[in-house]
Amino acid sequence: MRFSPGLKAGIASLKSQLLQRSPDSNEAMQTITAILPETPEVSLPGWLYRQQVYPKLYWSSRIDESASDEFRGETRDVEVAGLGVAMVRTGDDARAFLASLAGSDCRKQYYWLSTFDNDTPVLILPRIELLKQQGHFLLRVNAVDRANLSGAVHLPGYTPIPQWMADLRDQDLLSLLSGQFDTPELDIEYERRIDQPNHETWRELVGQAKACISARDFEKVVLARETRVFCAKQTDAMLLAAHWQQSVESCYQFVFQTSSDNGFISFSPERLFRRTGCHLDTEALAGTAMRSCDRDQDHELGQQLLLDEKNTREHRLVVEDILEKLGGLSDAVSQSGRGLWKQKHIQHLIYPLRAKLHTGIDDHRILAALHPTAAIAGSPARVARDFLTLHEPFRRNWYAGTHGCVSASKTEIAVSLRAAQIVKNEIKLFSGAGIVAQSDADAEWSELEQKIRAPLELIHRCHALSPIPSLA
Incomplete structure (x- = not known):
């Protein structure tokens, strides 16, 4: 050792x-x-x-x-x-x-x-x-x-x-502390995959959501998918995270493991808020486009995202939602304007916001006011969440919840996206997509795949698989 x-x-x-x-x-x-x-x-x-x-x-x-x-x-x-x-x-x-x-x-x-x-x-x-x-x-x-x-x-x-x-x-x-610091190879023996909802049911859900949008029940809803990967033997969450970490960038990284066969992982790009003293930083992060290895093409994809009507509409709803919620926390909100947030495989629209908090505002009040945003639930939030409760075929649990580091002087809370729950020999991977009037069900399904690409690639390499088939 x-x-x-x-x-x-x-x-x-x-x-x-x-x-x-x-x-x-x-x-x-x-x-x-x-x-x-x-x-x-x-x-x-x-x-x-x-x-x-x-x-x-x-x-x-x-x-x-x-x-x-x-x-x-x-x-x-x-x-x-x-x-x-x-x-x-x-x-x-x-x-x-x-x-x-x-x-x-x-x-x-x-x-x-x-x-x-x-x-x-x-x-x-x-x-x-x-x-x-x-x-x-x-x-x-x-x-x-x-x-x-x-x-x-x-x-x-x-x-x-x-x-x-x-x-x-x-x-x-x-x-009892071990000084052994080398990370062993990841050994995952893939058996099968089940998506909840499957591709056909996803199309139906998107259709139902767009019908509600047309009826003006809500303007946006964020539908999620649980991808269950079954393995021949138990997978350790911390070891999976150690390898997953090597393929991500520009994200919050969180792992909570209560036993060798039970753990939760989130490698999330999205900040809910950061409080430093009485100053608050938050952001609207929504809208997604792929990236390219070619620099010029990658730049073009980013510009297309900035101009895309569907993604602009989806992102604007998140900005409006957060601004409304900040109204109860601060009278002084500054806005930096819209930009791009780039990760390894995908990029998002981002709109940073900064506020000076009213006297007496604590972290619990900030958390209760901001979460969930329109980026993970929908707009208006209450009606969108009612739709999710009725139609989403699984419980999100820790996915799209919150995690972070808190203290008296500084608190930083992220939204638990790009997440996985590991229980014994099952790895549950979670991803979501914002549905607005212009959404296309198959394009949104492809976005779900991109959001779990990093852990799926690890499984592919372990088992020498071609891309794991989605069971439609």
């Missing part, structure tokens, strides 16, 4: 600091940090895959270098690998804790996950964190007297965390 000298030194430093803690301290939790003397060349999801302790959490903010020139300049300022639980809140307790952070003197970073319907929010603080910030690595322990995790986190198909993990002392937990 190879062990990073820097990581080994960091573990030794934390153990020494833990021994020096005052036994009479009244603090329920102390955060102890070691700066690693050597920057380890590691894939953090790959490192997490090697660990024995659950839950495992990975979060990375978005790199914005692939945006149009006017939207470049941001860099990924944090990448976090988390293990175990020092604190967890669920349901109303999670919402209340989120609301209490704004204006507090709390300096800890917590991690948020919620469903599309926002009925199962989870807010978690890991016991162990390996952080990469501005090129430097930190190893951190959120030291607690005893972390009682049993039954604390509720996910669909959730496997309770073994009690021995909850009972581990911080010193013992550090001793």
Whole structure:
């Protein structure tokens, strides 16, 4: 086993600091940090895959270098690998804790996950964190007297965390950390694929949606598809994420894994909001076009997207929706104008917005006001969601929900798109498309395929497959 000298030194430093803690301290939790003397060349999801302790959490903010020139300049300022639980809140307790952070003197970073319907929010603080910030690595322990995790986190198909993990002392937990940082090959044995809805049913759903639009029931609805890939053996979510990460760019990256056979992944391009103090950044991201390896052709595809009537209409509805919602949060909203957001295989229309928040506005109020936007539900939202409840043939659960990193001074929340749920030997891949009056069902189906292209290509390579057939 190879062990990073820097990581080994960091573990030794934390153990020494833990021994020096005052036994009479009244603090329920102390955060102890070691700066690693050597920057380890590691894939953090790959490192997490090697660990024995659950839950495992990975979060990375978005790199914005692939945006149009006017939207470049941001860099990924944090990448976090988390293990175990020092604190967890669920349901109303999670919402209340989120609301209490704004204006507090709390300096800890917590991690948020919620469903599309926002009925199962989870807010978690890991016991162990390996952080990469501005090129430097930190190893951190959120030291607690005893972390009682049993039954604390509720996910669909959730496997309770073994009690021995909850009972581990911080010193013992550090001793369990693996220094093995190489990522093994991905081994997926594909068996079959089922789409919900299938291609024919998708055409019918798009037809029903357009009929409702013609009847002026709503102007837009975002229909989603669940692609179920069945494998011959269990797939590890963190290992899948470590390989998937290599083929994506300009996105938020989030993995939450509660056991070796259950995990959720999102590599999402879409920011819901970023709050820094009392300042809020959000964006309307909608409308999709393919990309090309040829630079001139890629530029032409982008210009066509900017001029396309259907995509412009779809995007404008999202802009109007967010502006209306910001009205209850701020009186001062600045707009940067429309541009292109480019990813590896596809590109989107983007419209950044910035606002100064009213006094007393907390993260829970922002989240409740903005989510779901017209980019993931439709417009008007209530009627569009009623249509989805009646017609969509699966529950979205974590897909199109929210995830992010929250703190008193800064919070960043993304929409959980480009997502996968892994349960034992099944990989569920999710994708969606905005339906407006000008939509073509087959073109939208092709867009769904492009949005899950990265994980499908991984499966193709593992099994030496030609493109996996869609069962219409």
